[in-house]
Amino acid sequence: MAATLRDVARLAGVSTSTVSRALSLPDLVNPATRARVRSAADSLGYEPNKAARGLITGRTGNLGLVLPDLGNPFFPSVVKGVQARARAADVAVFVADTDEDVAAEMGLIRALAQQVDGLVLCSPRAEGDDLKAIAADTTVVLLNRLVDDLPAVVFDHEDGMRQAVAHLAALGHRRIAWVGGPAASWSSDQRGQGLSQASADHGVELIEVGHFPPHYDGGMAAADQVVATGATAVIAYNDLVAIGLLARLHARGIAVPERISVVGIDDIAMAAMARPALTTIRLPKEQAGRLAVELLLTLLDSPATTPERRTLQGDLMVRASTAEPPR
Amino acid sequence: MAATLRDVARLAGVSTSTVSRALSLPDLVNPATRARVRSAADSLGYEPNKAARGLITGRTGNLGLVLPDLGNPFFPSVVKGVQARARAADVAVFVADTDEDVAAEMGLIRALAQQVDGLVLCSPRAEGDDLKAIAADTTVVLLNRLVDDLPAVVFDHEDGMRQAVAHLAALGHRRIAWVGGPAASWSSDQRGQGLSQASADHGVELIEVGHFPPHYDGGMAAADQVVATGATAVIAYNDLVAIGLLARLHARGIAVPERISVVGIDDIAMAAMARPALTTIRLPKEQAGRLAVELLLTLLDSPATTPERRTLQGDLMVRASTAEPPR
């Protein structure tokens, strides 16, 4: 159906090698021939077959993105960033959603690995060693996860938590609860550590109420435990959890922010729409996606490059869910 | 790096053709050899190279999904359905987000088309003729769009609107506003038509307040116009728009559902979390995604099959945003 190199060659009256060169290494061919080839290619609507090219060059021109759950709006934002940058480089993107299934994750990663030039692994839950194994034979960039010195794009969680605690401490809170995410989540870990540090610095008491699923229901489930701690403010693993907290607190008639302040992380679109509008740490999600692809492309072009790590800052968005603690 | 057919052949002491057959047409080879080949393949961790296979068979084992905006939670749900079914068939999925950009859409579709066996086009905004042109040389399944007799999975919008109107009419509403989506949206069109019909049947007055962007801000923008119509109930193009309406109405101090009832469409997760929880038409999004892939795979297996069309019913989810009109 589609025109092949041979068709173009025949039409232009040259060999296939000349056509190939005329199109990809124009300097090597005579301007006149080059023009003839080009017009032949145009008139046939020729597009090189990626599979065939990939076979010989070893480059597929594709890239893969693996993430835990598209149902969490954080991830679609990342996808958008990844796609934007990939498109600019004329690269197509495979997307795989693991459904937060740690077991399925490695399988999906491996399946994709052999079909792409490189992978962006967003918030992977797998063991560091497994990820290193993958990175050993595929170019990989981690996003929102750090494993030794694998190339990665991460958010400065420590700084983000410092901003959140500073904000709450300034309002007068002295007892803050932390609702953690999945136990296997690197970012939950980071945030927890950042919080301990920041709380200590501000002389604020931090109470960890444990690990919860990273979505609305997790927040619903955590709310009552949070209330039981007697904390006057709570920081949630992410916005979805924070919104779940909001819902359950509302249902119990506990006023936010009058009785308790709530802080989320991510700043998904829904955060601003929540009632009360959610105070949260805005993470540059799309930018992270773009940057991850950027790193990946650089690495692919010059594999010698030392793996790079980029850290992105988040910004505290103060909205209506935080206020002074009750007296 | 990765093991090839040749490596397996050498290890098993047979020719490459035998290996190929042992793995894909097991009946053709002697059970003993087959076992030897299999264990050799296993021990080498052999996985056939998709590009190479695709070159000769003409099948890539990949499929593409094009959709308008991952930022709208409706679409990630569809993606999940598509991936679930594709994964079961051991097929990888390219995902492309057009950012609601009609111009970019066709470009993306064409770029993907030459790299996949088939495409699922979800809510495409392109002209019917352009879509038919694509379908002429690629296997295509439409989702939430109908163009002549191209294979498609659609929702029964007419029925959904009937349920919504019946619900509102039963509550006593006599004047209903309709906030349409993008002008290029087939589903917006369908819903509008379904509404006219249903309103007529129920002797209810329908007021169309025009076309709005299919998200939160669209709803914010539409709210005041809705109020100005004097309607006691409003049906929005989708849940995102409905939630925008809710926000603006709240800001203006117009009580929902006391002063005005609000109905959404889709039943995205956010709908149940809204305050008040949103009455909406639940569309089986994941199922639609699965079904679209199902159709696509069938079509690919036997291109002779007459293109099929599947219609899925939505269900009215009555929540807190609808009530009797003010007296």
Next chain:
DNA sequence: GCCGAGTGTGCAATCGGTTGCAAGCTGCTG
């Protein structure tokens, strides 16, 4: 008029599989 450098092109191998065809072997029939 010959040689060397430089340019432009084609030949053929290659990537990793699949598949039509033919050949070797076994075992059965007549």
Next chain:
DNA sequence: CAGCAGCTTGCAACCGATTGCACACTCGGC
């Protein structure tokens, strides 16, 4: 025991590109 069918297996062509190498030709210098 010849002959034939049926089962296994290997050879080699092929899919559509890329690329190292060699050949042909031009041009300038001596």
